[in-house]
Amino acid sequence: MAPGFEEGASSRFSRQIGQECMTCHNGLPDFEERSRNKFHSVKTGIDCERCHGPGELHVERKRAGKIIDTSQYADSTIVNPARLTKELQMSLCQRCHLQGNAVLKEGKSWKDFQPGMHLDSIMNVFLPEYKGQEDRFIMASQAERLRESACYTQSDMSCITCHNPHVSVEETSIATFNSKCRNCHNGAGKKSECTEDMATRNKEDDNCTGCHMPKSGSIDIPHVSITDHHIKTRHDKDQENISYTEAQKIQQFVGLKCMTKENPxxxxxxxxxxxxxxxxxxxxxxxxxxxxxxxxxxxxxxxxxxxxxxxxxxxxxxxxxxxxxxxxxxxxxxxxxxxxxxxxxxxxxxxxxxxxxxxxxxxxxxxPFNLAFQNKLGSTYFQLGNYQKAERVFRLILTEDPRQKEAMANLGYLLLRKGRKERASDYFKKTLSLDPDYLQAMFNQAALSLQNKQWEKARTILQNILKKDPGNSKAQQLLQRLDAMERRS
CATH class of the missing domain: 1.25.40 (Serine Threonine Protein Phosphatase 5, Tetratricopeptide repeat)
Structure with missing residues (x-):
């Protein structure tokens, strides 16, 4: 299940997809910076500029016939990741392959990072450290795990030492990855030759990564299997084979570690x-x-x-x-x-x-296009008795997002206060058609029923609220008031 949809958040599939998500899972969109999730246009996939930077000048030069022999010279009109330093290469890959808690620097946005920049100039990424689960890791932690490997720390190795970004891992043969390992482990050093017996090696199709970078589950998303990029001589099979539920029980949080900056x-x-x-x-x-x-x-x-x-x-x-x-x-x-x-x-x-x-x-x-901000502004106007401005704000929200249940319920209640009961009822029904569990709309419906002296209908609505939220004191108080009103009538 995708992050953010756990613990019931998937029930209406209304979670907003913001710029942070989109800028890793796609090419850079045309985003309305004054919003949370308004896109003027969205790319249809990862494009060249995500790894090579802006390409307009590069295309112009090539169309003008200005060709550079890149086997001998650097082309200054485009970023070639292979010519970046090891750390800048890692910053580029870490932009999307270092999943964690990313916190933007002041004044920066998710689109500001460009290939060739240090990642910590735009954001810091924090990861939790757990005692007892050192060999467990989160889904997109390839860069973090690689940095723990002796292969990385004792060489010029980076992600593109082994990976060709233009070819899918699924289409890359075992022999290709094995050859990458043997480029360094070529028999020249003490630990260069594999010492495992051939029977064991053959069980893994004589695949280096099968033993030294095995697949494992992740600690944040159940039911997935991913390659551990912490290259080890031996892996703890007991930890790797532990279930997601068991891992959650025994891991002990140590603290957050900043992965992009040594001394935050x-x-x-x-x-x-x-x-x-x-x-x-x-x-x-x-x-x-x-x-x-x-x-x-x-x-x-x-x-x-x-x-x-x-x-x-x-x-x-x-x-x-x-x-x-x-x-x-x-x-x-x-x-x-x-x-x-x-x-x-x-x-x-x-x-x-x-x-x-x-x-x-x-x-x-x-x-101005953050609709949650607008909704609170409209609610404040309502509380101050400025119904005209409140209605204008709620209608603006619904123009931007006709399915925004909070504004729809609020507009309905405003109309109810203005005596437009039939129109208010329409808004309450529409709100509940979008989310039958939205309590505020149910309370609004109950208020309308009370105004119409439809006691039984109001009672049924309030009882349904208590079925969904048994401890709801507001519903309990309204039921008590309803009992008193019925006794008086």
Whole structure:
């Protein structure tokens, strides 16, 4: 199952595919930078420019008849990965083959990396380390595992030493890979000749990788089998054959390791832990680790550290602390759109809607096509009684995404408050046709039924909510009120 679809998230297949996913699984798209997942156009596959960089100048020169003998000279109009240093080659491959928790540098986007750049100039990638599971690894960890190999550390080896990027691994013969091994292990050194007996070698079709780079499962995605790129003399078969479920039980988290930078800053480590908690695991220890790095920040100006501080408290649902920190900085000093959104949410939760409005407006000004930002802005206008602006925002969202259930439910409720019951009912029904389990739309339907004095219909809706969410206090309170109303009537 693809990442992000686990734990019930696949039930409506509504997860947004953002630029981070698309920029590895495809050619670079024409992306609306002010959105989360709006694409003007999408490529039909991985193209040349992903590994060779922008090709416009290269094509122009060739069409003009300016041909370079690349067997003797470098062609300066295009990146040839074979001419890059080992580290730059690895940065290029790691852009997509170093799966982990990638955290962008300030002001950078997922499209900013170009072949020939150091990856850590654009982003840092963090991976979890586990005690007791040293031979277990995540799905796209080829670059990380290769770096642990003596073959890599004691030579000029890189990914393209063995892999031809223009030929699929599935179409590359065992003999081709064996020849790559024997180019170095050619009998000149003590450990160059294979010492395994031929009977064992023949079981693996005399395949070097069969013994020294065996296939294994991954610790993050069940039911897959991938090649371990940590080249070893011997592999621990007991660890490799352990099931996904068993591995989850015995592994012990040690910490996050930055794979792109040797000495990351306290700020970078704090952001790494916060992002890992948000994207991959809800372990409280991750937030505790982030707090340690945050507390080591230099005293003085709060603004440079506001982003991780606010995110830390937001992930803990500590909205009061966010409001305290926000009160210590000027509104115009908050530049990050997500920090604006989170501060806005802190004020919204406290029903300080006028203050929330200012921060939501700043978030929307920076990312007007982020529909979650727009929806909160519309909800704030609604709470302030500005129904005209709220309706305009909700309709804008539905113009961009006609299946956006939150805006659809909110618009329906707004129309209900304006007395347009029939139109409101249409929106509630449409929302529930998209997601029958969406509780807010069910509450809205219950409110409409109560207004129409359809007591039994309202009771049925509220009871269905409690079937889906037995501890829902709002539904319980409404049922009690309904009982009281029925007794009075």
């Amino acid at each position: 800053s306290n700020y970078e480590m704090a952001m790494g832990y916060l992002s890992f908690y948000e994207e991959f695991s809800k372990g409280r220890y991750l937030l505790d680790s982030a707090k340690i790095f945050i507390e080591q920040r230099p005293q003085g100006d709060l603004v440079p550290w506001l982003k991780p501080i606010v995110k830390y408290h937001f992930l803990r649902n500590d909205f009061a602390s966010i409001r305290t920190y926000a009160s210590r900085v000027r509104l115009d000093s908050v530049q990050d759109e997500w920090t604006n959104y989170r501060i806005g949410e802190a004020y919204f939760q406290a029903k300080q809607y006028q203050k929330a409005l200012k921060y939501y407006q700043q978030a929307v000004n920076k990312k």
